[in-house]
Amino acid sequence: MKNADFTGDFGSNEFESVMALVRDYFDGLHHGEVSKLRAIFHPDAYLKAPGLRRGLEQWLDAVASRPVPSEQGRPYDYKLLSIEIIKDQAMVKLECPLFDHFYVDFLGLLKENGHWLIVNKMYTDLREEL
Structure with a gap:
């Protein structure tokens, strides 16, 4: 059996690309x-929470019509909890405290x-559990 060549970057470029997307998500x-x-979501992405389903444009309209956290002096307390990348797919788990909510997002x-x-966002609000 031939030894594997472990001189590659083990996907660090992919990790950095996904991290950049996460930063854009938090900043957005x-x-x-x-x-x-809009630039980081696929146009046919769907957003799902318990009892709620929205298309991308519905969600973006909601973002556009709500107060802006940074303008309200809200802290930038978003956290990356995990990233798993397998070839051309990835799953990202995030903490996204917004206003009076404490969301956990799976992207x-x-x-x-x-x-x-x-391509998909699932989220739930843990506010009541805290």
Whole structure:
């Protein structure tokens, strides 16, 4: 059996690309930047929470019409909890405290045409458990 070549970067470029997308997601949420958020979501992405289903444009309209956390002096307390990348798919788990909510988001990503995009967002509010 031939020894494997372990001189590669073990996907660090992919990890960095996914991290950049996560930063854009956090920045887009915190600063209410709908254009930044639109750029990192696939157009047919769907957002799902218990009892709630929304298409991307519905969600972006909600982001555009709500107060902007940074303008209200809210802290930038978003946290990356985990990233798992397998070939051209990734799953990201995040903490996203927004206003009076404490969301945990699971973002499903696919790499297509050389770019990572969010194709699915599932989230729940842990506010009542805290």
